[in-house]
Amino acid sequence: MARARYEPDESPQARLSDGSIARIVRSRFVPGWELDVDGTPQSHVDLDDPTHLHFEYVARMGAVIDLLRMPGQALTAVHLGAGAMTIPRYVEATRPGSRQQVVELEASLVHLVKEHLPLPRGAAIRTRVGDARETLGRLPAGLAGAVDLLVSDVYAGSQTPAHLTSVEFYTAAARLLAPDGVLLVNVADGAGLAFARRQVATVRAVLEHVVVLAEVQTLKGRRFGNLVVAASPAPLPTPWLPRLMAAGPHPAKVAHGAELDEFTRGARTATDADATASPRPAASVFER
Numbered sequence: 001m002a003r004a005r006y007e008p009d010e011s012p013q014a015r016l017s018d019g020s021i022a023r024i025v026r027s028r029f030v031p032g033w034e035l036d037v038d039g040t041p042q043s044h045v046d047l048d049d050p051t052h053l054h055f056e057y058v059a060r061m062g063a064v065i066d067l068l069r070m071p072g073q074a075l076t077a078v079h080l081g082a083g084a085m086t087i088p089r090y091v092e093a094t095r096p097g098s099r100q101q102v103v104e105l106e107a108s109l110v111h112l113v114k115e116h117l118p119l120p121r122g123a124a125i126r127t128r129v130g131d132a133r134e135t136l137g138r139l140p141a142g143l144a145g146a147v148d149l150l151v152s153d154v155y156a157g158s159q160t161p162a163h164l165t166s167v168e169f170y171t172a173a174a175r176l177l178a179p180d181g182v183l184l185v186n187v188a189d190g191a192g193l194a195f196a197r198r199q200v201a202t203v204r205a206v207l208e209h210v211v212v213l214a215e216v217q218t219l220k221g222r223r224f225g226n227l228v229v230a231a232s233p234a235p236l237p238t239p240w241l242p243r244l245m246a247a248g249p250h251p252a253k254v255a256h257g258a259e260l261d262e263f264t265r266g267a268r269t270a271t272d273a274d275a276t277a278s279p280r281p282a283a284s285v286f287e288r
Contacts, residue, residue: 012116014108020157022109024084024116030054033117035084040158040281043084045117050093053086056249057226060213061151061184062090063247064230067240068148068182074098078139078147078176080132080164081154084113085125091149092123100125101143103135105156133163136172147176153186159277160188165199166275170206180234183207188278190224194267195278200229200260201267207231211256212263213244219253224281 011023020038027034032046032054046052053059065087068075074097079088082104091098100123104110107129119125128135132154150173154164163169170183177183185203189196204210210231218225230236236256244254255263270276 012112014106014112016106016108018156022106022112024112027054033084035113035117037155037157040155042155043086045084045086045089047117050089050120053090055086055226056215057186057228058086059249060228060244060247060252061087061186063244064182064184064213064228064240065091065149066094066247067237067243072096075100075148076143076146076178077101077149077151078143079103079151079153080136080173081152082110082113082127083153084117085119087151087153088123088125089120092120092125098124101139102127103132104129105131105154133169133172136176139176143176145175146178148178148181150176150181150183151185152183156277158188158281159279160186162275162277163272165202165278166270166272167202167205168272170203174206174233177207177233180232182236183229183231185229185231187227187229188225188281189221189227190279190281191221193219193221193227195276196227197264197267198270200227201264202270203229203231204260204264205269207233209234209236210260211236211241211244211254212260213252213254215249216251216253219255 011025013021013023023036025034025036034041035043044054053062075095077100079102082102088100110127187196187199212229214227217223241254245252
């Protein structure tokens with residue numbers, strides 16, 4: 001049975017442009033709050049501990065971020081898709097002084113989150129309202145070639161829009177990266193992983209050095225889940241792989257090299273002409 005996630009009349013909420021309802025609800029099983037859009041959990045935030053990354057794929061992103069630059073060194077970061085700004089909060093907590101830009105399509109969502117889950121006082125987190133792809137071209141010129149961390153985690157409801165999955169999109173995004181900057185992409189897929197395989201092939205067509213982090217059964221295509229694609233123009237340091245495995249969450253898998261060659265075998269690069277949105281998960285995915 002699906003759990004009762006909220007009492008609708010009691011939860012802070014906002015109507016989004018597509019008619020869906022975003023709500024902030026207290027997490028039932030761990031400290032903190034969740035952003036929920038029409039029954040789909042989008043983000044978890046623990047205001048008392050921004051380093052608490054509850055969702056597994058977000059924790060995997062955090063593990064990559066921990067390995068960027070020197071520990072505690074401030075980063076220049078761009079986040080496509082705001083959610084409840086879990087990762088920007090994590091970067092601010094672990095990398096004080098970081099300069100961050102967050103792009104979100106829904107102004108009402110940004111207002112809801114900032115009002116009820118306020119950002120850390122003094123954090124250099126700039127929020128821009130607009131389509132993620134269109135806004136790439138309107139970011140400050142000084143960011144081109146200077147971004148240490150670029151996160152693409154954009155969802156309309158439970159799906160990533162098609163225009164944010166193509167080689168043209170990733171090419172535009174990659175122009176922001178510093179020579180050793182890292183792109184992180186959240187890819188959700190189910191049995192067979194046809195969409196994920198194509199996404200990894202598309203990212204590899206733009207950035208040479210790629211690893212994929214996921215739960216073991218998800219990477220085998222046996223269950224719906226999230227895969228984190230980490231990519232860079234520069235080689236990812238060799239010590240990263242065992243450290244990412246050790247960081248979990250467990251059971252963890254980090255695929256790279258020949259394993260990704262096999263993973264993407266036969267997968268076509270997605271272009272603007274034929275890109276598709278990510279698959280819609282079954283309602284049972286969010287049942288407890």
